[in-house]
Amino acid sequence: MHVNDLVVAGFGPSGIALAAAVEDHDDAHPERPRLTAAYLERAADSAWQPHQVLPGTDIQHHFLRDLATPRAAGSRFGFVPFLQQSGRFYEFTLLGGYVSRLEWSAYVQWAAEQVRRRPAYHREVVAVEPVADADGVVRTARVVSRDPRDGRRYEDFGRNVAVATGHRPHVPEVFREAVGERVFHASEFLLRTAALPPAPEGRPLRWAVIGAGQTAGEIVLHLHGSDPNAQVHSLVRHAGFRMYELGHFSNEVYFPEETEYVYGLERGARERVMAQARATNYAAVDPDVSTALYTAHYQDKLTGTHRLSMERRTEVTGVDVRPEGVVLETAEVFTGERRRLEVDAVVLCTGYTEPHVPEALAPFASLLAREDDGLPAVTRGHRAETVEGCEVGIYLDGLTEWRHGIASAASFSQMAVKADAVHRDLRGQLARQRESAARPAPVTV
Numbered sequence: 001m002h003v004n005d006l007v008v009a010g011f012g013p014s015g016i017a018l019a020a021a022v023e024d025h026d027d028a029h030p031e032r033p034r035l036t037a038a039y040l041e042r043a044a045d046s047a048w049q050p051h052q053v054l055p056g057t058d059i060q061h062h063f064l065r066d067l068a069t070p071r072a073a074g075s076r077f078g079f080v081p082f083l084q085q086s087g088r089f090y091e092f093t094l095l096g097g098y099v100s101r102l103e104w105s106a107y108v109q110w111a112a113e114q115v116r117r118r119p120a121y122h123r124e125v126v127a128v129e130p131v132a133d134a135d136g137v138v139r140t141a142r143v144v145s146r147d148p149r150d151g152r153r154y155e156d157f158g159r160n161v162a163v164a165t166g167h168r169p170h171v172p173e174v175f176r177e178a179v180g181e182r183v184f185h186a187s188e189f190l191l192r193t194a195a196l197p198p199a200p201e202g203r204p205l206r207w208a209v210i211g212a213g214q215t216a217g218e219i220v221l222h223l224h225g226s227d228p229n230a231q232v233h234s235l236v237r238h239a240g241f242r243m244y245e246l247g248h249f250s251n252e253v254y255f256p257e258e259t260e261y262v263y264g265l266e267r268g269a270r271e272r273v274m275a276q277a278r279a280t281n282y283a284a285v286d287p288d289v290s291t292a293l294y295t296a297h298y299q300d301k302l303t304g305t306h307r308l309s310m311e312r313r314t315e316v317t318g319v320d321v322r323p324e325g326v327v328l329e330t331a332e333v334f335t336g337e338r339r340r341l342e343v344d345a346v347v348l349c350t351g352y353t354e355p356h357v358p359e360a361l362a363p364f365a366s367l368l369a370r371e372d373d374g375l376p377a378v379t380r381g382h383r384a385e386t387v388e389g390c391e392v393g394i395y396l397d398g399l400t401e402w403r404h405g406i407a408s409a410a411s412f413s414q415m416a417v418k419a420d421a422v423h424r425d426l427r428g429q430l431a432r433q434r435e436s437a438a439r440p441a442p443v444t445v
C-alpha cells in the first residue's frame with residue numbers, strides 16, 4: 001500500500017492553489033525529499049465554473065488575487081506568467097484590468113496543467129475512511145473515489161487529506177421534487193439549456209430566473225440578449241436587484257488581516273461580522289450588471305416588446321412540472337396576492353451552502369474534535385483537529401467561511417494565502433507524523 005503525504009479531493013481553485021504552494025516549496029528546496037501527493041477531481045478537467053461561463057461576463061476580484069501571487073509574487077502559477085505564455089500580455093494591459101470569466105476559467109485550467117504531479121480526473125471522492133494500525137492508532141486515510149462515467153472504484157491512501165470540494169448548490173425546499181430537465185440550478189446552466197426541449201412552433205421560450213444575485217443578473221441578461229424572442233421572468237423576493245456594497249473600507253474584509261481577526265472571535269461575534277460583510281459578496285449585483293439590467297428593462301418598456309418581466313417581492317409557493325412546461329404558483333411577499341406563471345424552464349440562482357463536515361468525511365466524523373457547540377475544531381491552518389488516537393491531518397480547504405470569515409471560501413481574494421496557511425500547517429503536521437513513526441512502540445508486559 002503506497003501512502004501519500006497528501007491526498008486532495010477536488011482540483012478546483014482551492015486544490016490547485018494548494019498544489020502550487022506544495023510545488024513552489026519543493027522547487028525552492030531541491031535537497032529535501034519532495035512531498036508525495038495525489039489530486040483527485042470529479043470533472044473531466046479543472047475549468048472554473050464550466051457551466052456558468054457566459055459571454056460578456058467578468059470576474060469579481062482583482063486579477064492579481066490569483067492562485068499564487070499574493071503568496072509568492074514570482075510563482076510560476078500566477079496570472080501574469082499565464083498571460084505571458086498566452087502571448088496576450090500587452091493587449092491585456094490595454095483593457096484596464098478587465099478579465100472575462102472565460103479567460104479566468106482558462107487561467108485556472110492552465111494553472112492545473114502546470115502542476116507536475118498530474119491530477120486524476122473523473123474521480124469523485126465518495127468516502128474518506130480511517131485505517132487503524134496494529135496498535136489501534138489511525139495514521140492513514142483511505143480515500144475512496146469512483147469514476148462518474150462507469151462507476152469504477154479506486155482507493156488512494158494518505159497521511160493527510162485536504163477536502164477542497166467547494167460549496168454545494170442550494171435548492172430551496174419548494175423546488176426539490178421538481179429538479180430535472182426543466183428546473184435546474186444555475187451551476188448546470190449551460191449543460192441544461194443545451195438539452196432543453198424547444199418551444200412549440202411559433203411560440204418563444206419562456207424562462208423564470210429565481211434569485212437576485214450576480215449569477216441571476218447575468219443569466220437574465222444572457223437569456224434576454226442571446227435569443228431575440230425569449231420571454232424572461234425575473235423573480236426576486238425584495239424590491240428588486242440590489243448592488244454590492246463596494247466601499248473601499250468595507251471591502252477590506254477580503255484582506256488577510258481580517259481572517260486573523262475573525263478567526264480570533266467567538267462564534268456569536270463571527271456570525272455578526274459575517275452578517276455585516278455579506279452585502280459585499282452575496283445576493284447583489286455589480287454596477288455593470290445593474291446598469292445593463294435596468295437598461296434592458298427600460299428598452300423593453302420603450303419598445304413595448306415586454307420580453308423582460310421584473311416580478312418583484314415575489315415568492316414561489318408551488319411548482320408543477322408538466323410534459324409541456326412548468327407552472328409556478330407565486331405569492332406577493334407582503335400582500336400575499338397569488339398568481340400563476342407558466343414557463344418552459346426555471347433557473348435556480350439560489351446560491352450555495354457550506355457543509356461543516358462534507359459528506360465524504362462521514363466515516364471520519366467521530367474522530368474529529370468538536371467545539372462546545374458541536375462544530376469541528378479547526379486550526380488557523382484549516383486543519384480539523386482529531387481526537388486522541390487519530391494522527392491523520394484532515395484539511396477543510398475552502399469550506400470554512402463559518403470559521404475563518406468571508407474571504408476564505410467563496411472568493412479568490414485569499415485563495416493563495418489560504419493555500420499558504422494550509423501548506424504551512426501540513427508541513428508541521430508531516431514533521432509530527434515522522435516523529436511519531438520514529439518513536440519506538442510501547443512495550444507491553
Ligand SMILES: Cc1cc2nc3c(=O)[nH]c(=O)nc-3n(C[C@H](O)[C@H](O)[C@H](O)COP(=O)(O)OP(=O)(O)OC[C@H]3O[C@@H](n4cnc5c(N)ncnc54)[C@H](O)[C@@H]3O)c2cc1C
Binds near residue numbers: 009013042049397
Ligand atoms: C458563478 C460563480 C461566479 C463566481 N465568481 C467569482 C469571482 O468572480 N471572484 C471570486 O473571487 N469568486 C467568485 N466565485 C466564488 C468562487 O467560485 C470560489 O471562490 C472558487 O471557485 C472556490 O474554489 P474551490 O476550489 O474552493 O471550490 P470550487 O470552485 O467549487 O471547486 C471545487 C472542485 O471540486 C470538485 N469536486 C466537487 N466534489 C467532488 C468530489 N466529491 N470529488 C472530487 N472532486 C469534487 C469540483 O468539480 C470542483 O472542480 C464565484 C462563484 C460562482 C458560483
